[in-house]
Amino acid sequence: MRIVLGVSGGIAAYKAVEVCRLLVDEGHRVTPVLTDAARRFVGAATFSALASDPVPEGLWEPFEGGIAHTRLGQAADLVVVAPATADLLARYAAGMADDLLTATLLATGAPVVVCPAMHTEMWEHPAVTENLATLRRRGVQVVPPESGRLAGGDEGTGRMAEPETIVRAVLAALGPDASPTGFSGAVAPGVPALRRGDLAGRHVVVSAGGTREAIDPVRVITNRSSGKQGHAIAEAARERGARVTLVTASALPAPASVDTVRVESAAEMEAAIDAAARGADVVVMAAAVADFRPKVAAAHKVHGVPELVLEPTPDILAGLVARRRPGQVLVGFAAETQDVVGRARRKLERKGVDLLVVNDVSAPGAGFDHDTNEVTILCSEGRTTRVPLGSKRQVADAVLDVVVARLHGSAGGPADERPTAEHETGHTGESR
Numbered sequence: 234m235r236i237v238l239g240v241s242g243g244i245a246a247y248k249a250v251e252v253c254r255l256l257v258d259e260g261h262r263v264t265p266v267l268t269d270a271a272r273r274f275v276g277a278a279t280f281s282a283l284a285s286d287p288v289p290e291g292l293w294e295p296f297e298g299g300i301a302h303t304r305l306g307q308a309a310d311l312v313v314v315a316p317a318t319a320d321l322l323a324r325y326a327a328g329m330a331d332d333l334l335t336a337t338l339l340a341t342g343a344p345v346v347v348c349p350a351m352h353t354e355m356w357e358h359p360a361v362t363e364n365l366a367t368l369r370r371r372g373v374q375v376v377p378p379e380s381g382r383l384a385g386g387d388e389g390t391g392r393m394a395e396p397e398t399i400v401r402a403v404l405a406a407l408g409p410d411a412s413p414t415g416f417s418g419a420v421a422p423g424v425p426a427l428r429r430g431d432l433a434g435r436h437v438v439v440s441a442g443g444t445r446e447a448i449d450p451v452r453v454i455t456n457r458s459s460g461k462q463g464h465a466i467a468e469a470a471r472e473r474g475a476r477v478t479l480v481t482a483s484a485l486p487a488p489a490s491v492d493t494v495r496v497e498s499a500a501e502m503e504a505a506i507d508a509a510a511r512g513a514d515v516v517v518m519a520a521a522v523a524d525f526r527p528k529v530a531a532a533h534k535v536h537g538v539p540e541l542v543l544e545p546t547p548d549i550l551a552g553l554v555a556r557r558r559p560g561q562v563l564v565g566f567a568a569e570t571q572d573v574v575g576r577a578r579r580k581l582e583r584k585g586v587d588l589l590v591v592n593d594v595s596a597p598g599a600g601f602d603h604d605t606n607e608v609t610i611l612c613s614e615g616r617t618t619r620v621p622l623g624s625k626r627q628v629a630d631a632v633l634d635v636v637v638a639r640l641h642g643s644a645g646g647p648a649d650e651r652p653t654a655e656h657e658t659g660h661t662g663e664s665r
């Protein structure tokens with residue numbers, strides 16, 4: 234297939250070289266289109282040496298086959314821009330066409346994937362947020378940046394996604410025939426495999442974030458969940474071909490092409506999950522649902538220290554198990570800090586789910602709010618899969634690997650390690 238690889242002027246341009254190489258390795262025709270600023274970071278010769286097609290010089294220079302931007306835009310099966318700087322996003326959102334890349338973006342009817350990269354302050358600027366919202370509304374897929382080291386030694390969110398992540402998004406957008414090699418075989422060890430299309434035709438429902446239970450119109454009871462793990466699962470399931478409904482109590486942006494339902498309380502989450510789960514093949518409860526709430530929320534702001542009477546929230550997972558449709562795979566999560574696997578095994582049995590993903594939320598880099606996680610996936614048949622510390626997206630794919638294996642009738646899943654040792658059962662005073 235024909236891919237235009239747009240490169241704008243940020244330090245992450247060096248990573249676009251790897252994106253180019255991986256796409257060529259997948260058998261695609263790649264035409265790199267560099268902005269003037271990009272050429273200050275990486276020379277056209279580097280891309281020419283790796284790409285299947287030469288790097289066009291610019292909007293005004295002769296182009297084999299006609300007018301460069303219209304020919305490139307019309308012939309492309311996909312345009313990916315990596316990195317997409319704040320300036321490039323602004324010009325694209327505004328419909329400007331003042332260089333070969335922006336002109337090509339306007340001239341194409343092909344899917345477009347943009348991979349923003351910039352400093353945290355710029356990434357969080359309302360102008361960038363609004364430009365991305367505009368592009369998303371127009372169907373542009375956004376591969377969000379990650380947290381980590383930025384240019385100039387700074388740290389924060391804004392670092393371009395890794396080349397493998399970008400390539401996976403590009404191949405997913407191109408469709409089922411885009412990766413003849415299966416992608417996973419062509420990359421280095423440790424790079425996540427491409428699980429293209431293995432959830433096609435499936436409906437996956439995911440919950441995310443920490444619910445907020447009202448004390449009064451001003452205060453809430455909540456927890457530390459950011460929603461990152463649930464959003465990563467929704468995004469991974471979508472990229473693997475599923476129709477995805479995300480029920481989220483988090484303020485994180487909605488992943489591209491995912492039906493997102495915003496909720497606040499456990500009761501709202503229960504209603505949204507129940508409605509979505511009726512026809513779903515898979516439900517993943519990654520949300521940290523508050524276990525209790527004030528019995529009565531005050532209608533007006535409470536002055537002084539209130540005496541709270543608490544009651545349990547609805548157990549959403551228990552309701553799902555009670556109403557489970559045949560073949561539906563139910564996945565619970567568990568946040569633990571002690572006797573992690575033992576407690577999780579007992580919780581799995583008590584809850585009656587197919588899989589329980591447990592994270593030790595006291596371990597460094599794992600659980601609430603981190604960009605990384607480390608989990609053990611327990612199957613109802615007694616097998617475990619340990620997933621080492623990695624990005625929440627990697628954890629999401631590991632969980633979905635086990636789900637997919639189950640949907641295909643293999644309860645253990647391809648990555649299972651060994652049967653779990655027996656754990657004692659009985660009352661332990663554990664949370665729900």
Ligand code: PMT
Pocket residue numbers: 441442443457458459460461462463499518519520521522523524546547548549550551564565566567568592594600601602603664665
């Ligand atoms: O959101 P992040 O910052 O990325 O953090 C991710 C996470 C730590 C929140 C996530 O990995 C996680 O562990 N989610 C589940 C946390 C939790 O609530 O665990 P629990 O052991 O209290 O609940 C067990 C299961 O029952 C969960 O699937 C939960 O969604 C579900 N539950 C809980 C209470 C309730 N009233 N109804 C439920 O369905």
